[in-house]
Amino acid sequence: DLHFYRSTPTELGIRKGLVVGHEPSGIVRKTGSGATMFQIGDRVTVNHTLGCGKCMYCFQGETVLCAENRGIAIAGYGGDTNLLAIPETTCIPLIDNLSFIDGTFVACTGATAYNAAKRVISNDENNIAIFGLGPVGLSCILILQKMGAYVVGIDPNSKRREFAASLGVTNVSDFDTIINLKKQSPNLSGFNGSIETSGSFFAQSVAIDILAPKGRAVYLGLSKGKPSISPEQFIHKQITIIGSKV
Ligand SMILES: [Zn+2]
Ligand SMILES: [Zn+2]
Known part of the structure; x- marks a missing residue:
């Protein structure tokens, strides 16, 4: 790691x-x-x-x-x-x-992504936003697509977005597009779930704000520093905040 x-x-x-x-x-x-x-x-x-x-x-x-x-x-x-x-x-x-390389990947990165995917998926509609297109974020997308979810991968880094697209991940976006979309249509129902894999303070906060009422925000990206989210962000929409590890 x-x-x-x-x-x-x-x-x-x-x-x-x-x-x-x-x-x-x-x-x-x-x-x-x-x-x-x-x-x-x-x-x-x-x-x-x-x-x-x-x-x-x-x-x-x-x-x-x-x-x-x-x-x-x-x-x-x-x-x-x-x-x-x-x-x-x-x-x-x-x-x-x-292969042994597959095994190495599955045991830590893959298991981390699978655990988060299990925790974000619901029996209702599954429009899921994944923050961070590193190995864990990409794994989350591939697993959730197999589970039948509609998934959007979000990363500010264009190289990572391009790499995700080269793997066949069709819905990739940068932060600005996602936030503007929400600003232009405040009544947009939003995502039902999000997984924050990057540890970015900004992403930690946006991962709640883009959710529809009763959405689920799953956090697995580690970070050090000041708290990035406030209860006001999840109280009014009755969002569920979920921690997830390997
Ligand atoms: Zn590891
Ligand atoms: Zn024990």
Whole structure:
């Protein structure tokens, strides 16, 4: 993840000598005496969140919500190495038509996007705005399109919009167009849902303002700094604010 890539070891609190890498995929070379789920030769990718293995969230498979959750690298199972020992409960079978690179992508970025997509989609109309056309935002779009939603991808960066279009994402827009559209037609019913993937303070705020009454705003883009949204923005339209992680 770029957060890790761009942070200094001091900022991350990382021990000297730690093997980094939290998105490994590979082949099972050896199994421990208590392992029952995988056999030598199986292709796997890895869920990088480790919980205590005893609490309600861990039993539900939501290790990311466990109070003792740690990433696999911090816990000593970093993936940037040829061989690593990893608990079998963190391994996910990788089907043959997915490459190891696909597996690496699915385990972190893909899962993050899928979780957000599940949380924004409803049984009613699904006009969804995605803020940020990086890997997570693009994944959200592809997943939501498969779920039958009408999706618009929004990014101020024209290169990112062009790249999204080259992948077949048909509805891409910049911020100004979206905001002007809303200004010109204040009664426009708006979007039913939005996913904010960028961490931009501006996008965090607009992700609520473009919603129709009773819309859902899902946040997964991390940011540091002052709060960007005010309760006034979501009280009157009875918007649901949703946090989402991997
Ligand atoms: Zn737990
Ligand atoms: Zn990651």
